[in-house]
Amino acid sequence: MTPxxxxxFDDARTRAGEERTDLQRRAVRTVAGNARxxxxxxxxxSMLGLxxxxxxxxxxxxxxxxxxxxxxxxVGVPAEATGHEVTDTATAYIGLxxxxxxxxxxxxxLVWDERLGWYIAVETTPTxxxxxxxxxxxxxxxxxxxVARFVADAAAxxxxxxxxxxxxxxxxxxxxxxxxxxxxRG
Numbered sequence: 208m209t210p211x212x213x214x215x216f217d218d219a220r221t222r223a224g225e226e227r228t229d230l231q232r233r234a235v236r237t238v239a240g241n242a243r244x245x246x247x248x249x250x251x252x253s254m255l256g257l258x259x260x261x262x263x264x265x266x267x268x269x270x271x272x273x274x275x276x277x278x279x280x281x282v283g284v285p286a287e288a289t290g291h292e293v294t295d296t297a298t299a300y301i302g303l304x305x306x307x308x309x310x311x312x313x314x315x316x317l318v319w320d321e322r323l324g325w326y327i328a329v330e331t332t333p334t335x336x337x338x339x340x341x342x343x344x345x346x347x348x349x350x351x352x353x354v355a356r357f358v359a360d361a362a363a364x365x366x367x368x369x370x371x372x373x374x375x376x377x378x379x380x381x382x383x384x385x386x387x388x389x390x391x392r393g
Contacts, residue, residue: 270386275299281351297321
């Protein structure tokens with residue numbers, strides 16, 4: 208079967224995007240190897256129209272905030288009961304209004320980690336080890352409705368799975384792009 212013009216165009220656009228990303232990575236490495244100091248590095252990147260890789264967490268942080276708020280809305284939790292941060296690991300927290308079945312005095316929390324995806328755990332003090340109730344298998348960035356189904360299933364006593372790390376996208380920009388796609392913001 209002969210590929211359609213549209214599929215040929217899509218393939219070419221994908222290849223061009225990958226090549227552009229690769230060239231930008233190489234350019235940043237070259238600039239980093241030749242810059243005298245941080246200011247020189249930033250100035251050279253600016254001349255080439257490239258962004259500082261250290262500041263790439265800003266778009267991820269914004270997109271993570273949107274994603275977490277959409278998940279919270281799908282779960283029925285107000286935005287005030289959420290938190291997120293992007294440091295060496297991107298993480299998020301949503302306080303749930305459900306109680307742990309085996310510990311009725313403790314609330315549950317929905318937690319997201321770029322390496323593990325979503326999981327539900329019992330709220331603990333900072334000195335206590337986390338007690339995970341259930342992990343959501345699959346994509347690191349599932350649609351909010353899927354996370355809401357996971358929470359409902361886990362609250363009903365189902366979907367308890369063992370830890371299975373979710374492999375994050377190779378770069379945080381890809382993770383941020385995935386969040387934008389899931390949230391309907393390209």
